Amino acid sequence: MPLVRNPILPGFNADPSVVRVGNDYYIATSTFEWYPGVQIHHSKDLANWELVVRPLNRESQLDMRGNPDSCGVWAPCLTHDGSKFWLVYTDVKRKDGSFKDTPNFIVTADRIEGPWSDPIYINSSGFDPSLFHDDDGKKWFMNMLQDHRRRPRAFAGIRLQQFDAEAGKLIGPCKTIFHGTELDLVEGPHLYKRNGWYYLLTAEGGTAYEHACTLARSRNIWGPYELHPQKHILTSKDAPLSPLQRAGHGDLVEAVDGKTYLVHLAGRPTTQARRCVLGRETAIQEAYWRDDDWLYIKNGPVPSLDVELPAKRNEASYWAEQRYAFDNIDGLHKDFQWLRTPQPGRIYSIEGGLQLIGRESIGSWFEQALVARRQTHFSYDAETMVSFNPDDERNFAGLTAYYCRYNFFYLTVTADARGQRELLILSSEASWPDGNLKLPLADPIQIPNEGKVRLALSIRGRELQFRYALEGETNLTNIGPVYDASILSDECGGHQAHGSFTGAFVGLAASDLNGTEKVASFDYFLYTPVRHGSDRYDI
Template identity: 85%
Template sequence: MPLVRNPILPGFNADPSIVRVADDYYIATSTFEWYPGVQIHHSKDLANWDLVTRPLNRKSQLDMRGNPDSCGVWAPCLTYDGGKFWLVYTDVKRKDGSFKDTPNYIVTADRIEGPWSDPIYVNSSGFDPSLFHDEDGRKWFLNMLQDHRRRPKAFAGIRLQEYDPAAEKLVGETKTIFYGTDLDLVEGPHLYKRNGWYYLLTAEGGTAYEHACTLARSRNIWGPYELHPQKYILTSKDSPFASLQRAGHGDLVDTPDGKTYLVHLTGRPITQARRCVLGRETAIQEAYWGDDDWLYIKNGPVPSLDVELSAKRDENSYWAERCYKFDSTEGLHKDFQWLRTPEPERIFAVKNGLQLTGRESIGSWVEQALVARRQTHFSYDAETVISFCPTDERHFAGLTAYYCRYNFFYLTVTADARGQRELLILTSEASWPEGSLKLPLADPVQIPNEGKVKLALMIRGRELQFWYALEGEPSLKAIGPVYDASILSDECGGHQAHGSFTGAFTGIAASDLNGTEKKAFFDYFLYRPVKHDSDRYDV
């Protein structure tokens, strides 16, 4: 069988949940504050994946306005009970400090493409919910239990309770069935049944470099659960030079021919500072069942960079340049998302290009006009052409490389206090907790008050350079210094350890801090992957 290089879902695709229906595989991943919520990819061969839907796509299902960075949709669980699909997820409203506000919901659909139902509220006792469909038809709801009284960590174990689909609520006894190991931070539970055993797969150690998958089993769903003889079936925590780091939070799937695979999140750090600019990605490992009825990872517990699968990956598609024309007949391309709001018509429209309506600042947690796609390569070029007529310094629009409100680079078309148009780079570099711009700013470049402007950025590993050209000019000119692009990473994402969960994006944005809804127009957006000597992990 051909070798396929991990990750199978490159770029920000964290907390994978996988299900097989006949010969179709589906993976659901977290989207946090990015809208619409949850990414579901489809594959026939486990090697080649295509984004088929984002099911939480209307206000009645999800409204994240006001959610802080790295809150929103955490760790969805996708299952199928033979009749319909079930999706369980958390919409986290607060995560920092002692308290976490974590309402959990269920939506269902007859077809993976939807339509998906309005959500049913389940509970708020913790996050990372999952749903297990037992052989007798009963359904069981699991999530980690949050206890704000524990110091310094509030992860109090995995909680189990029966879910009644007719009554649409939890019923009966509730019990903590697993407290985790000394690695702590137990979360991400999934239940399976095989040969009379209930198997409980969990994530431990946080989502940084101590992350791991733990497996336990019991003859009774209520426990007690005994630990796997290896304790951690997958982890890179003791292998700092392994190609795949931060390995954990997994889910299992069986193929029609009887093989078992584990999908899991992972990170590929760059620079000596070990920064994962592509965020937490989805990888896959072959597993097997031993004579002792325990699951083992092939060549594990350290994850493998290359894995045998039934098909090769389409490398041409991975390296293809993508020029998005913003065709009004097709709407916004599926590669793009925006932040928090379920009312996209207030921030953008596809009309012979992309029209952004200036709203709040690029760092807003409520309503900002920012449309972007994932960075899925360590090196790339991005380019757009903008038409924008600012009248003062509170109007700005342009091209951004963005992680969160605390970490972004932003080449803007703006104006000074007299209304003279200029190009100005705004940066917020590892500015947690203030979220301030890095001052002094690079000197602005005055440009004519009329005419389109081409804006571009080039990232080569850790180096970012902005470029521009005025209308009619044949070539781009560099603007500003070379920036450290590696800060667009979980490790620098504006929070303490285990606190930043997304990944780098690149896109376009517009702000009108005067509240007059000034519009910016973009002709296209180009994303060009680049093979670069420093990118030793790229596929």
């Protein structure tokens, strides 16, 4: 079989949950504060994946206005019970401090494309929910249990309870069936049944560099669960030079040919500071069962960068230039998402280009007009053409490389207090905990009050350079200094350890802090992957 280089879902695609239905494989991943919620990719061969749906796409299913950065949709679990798909997810409303507010929901669909049902509320006792369909027809719901009294960690184990699908609620006794190992922070549970054993796969160690997949088993679903001989069947915590770091939070699938695979999250750090600009990505490992009915990772427990899969990856499509003309009558291209709001008509329209309706600031947790796609390569070029006529310094629109409210670079068309149009770079540059812009700002460049402006950025590894050209000009001109693009990473995402969970985006934004809803019009967006010598582990 051909070797395929991990990750199989590059760029921010964390907390994978995998299921096979017939000859089709599906992976669901977390989307956090980005809307619509949950990404589901499809594959026929485990190597080539296509985004097919984001199922949480209307207000009755998901409203994240006010959710802080890296809250929102955590760790979806996608399963199929022989008749329909079940998707379980958390909409986290608070995560920092002693308390976490974590309502859990279930939606269903007969087909992966939908329509997906309105959600059923399940509980709020913890996050990372999952649903297990036992062979006797019973359904079991699990989540990690939160206990705010515990210090320093509030992770109190994996809680199990039966789910009554007809009644749409949990029934019967509940029990904490697994407390984890000394690695701590047990979460991300998945149950399986094989040869009379119940297998419990969990994530431990937090989602940074101590992360791991832990396996346990029992003859009874209620336990007690004995630990795997290795405890952690997959981890990079003891292999700091492995190209795939932060490996953990996995799910198992049996392939068409009978082989077993583990999908898991991992990060590819760059720079001496070990920063994962592309966030937590989805990787895959081959696994096998020994005669003692324990599962092992091939060549594990350290994850392999290259894995044998049934087919080759189409690398040409991965390296292809992507031009978005914003002329799709079906709406915004599926590569793009926006932040938090279930009312996209208030922030954009596609009518002769992309029209962004100026709303709140680029750091707002409620309603901001920002439309962006994932950064999926370590090096790339991005470009757009904008028409915008600001009144003053409270109107600004343009091109942004964005991680969260604390970490972004933003080349804007704006104006001074007299209404003279200018180009100005706004940068937060890891300003947690205050979220301030880094001052002093680079000197603005005055431009004519009429005409479109071409905005561009280039990222080469950790270096980011903005460029611009006025309408009618062919060549782009550098603007501002070379910035450190590596801060657009989980490690610099505005929170303490284990607190930032997304990845770098690049896209378009517009703000009107006067409240007059001034519109910025974008003709196109261009994303061009670039092969660069410093990108050692790119696909």
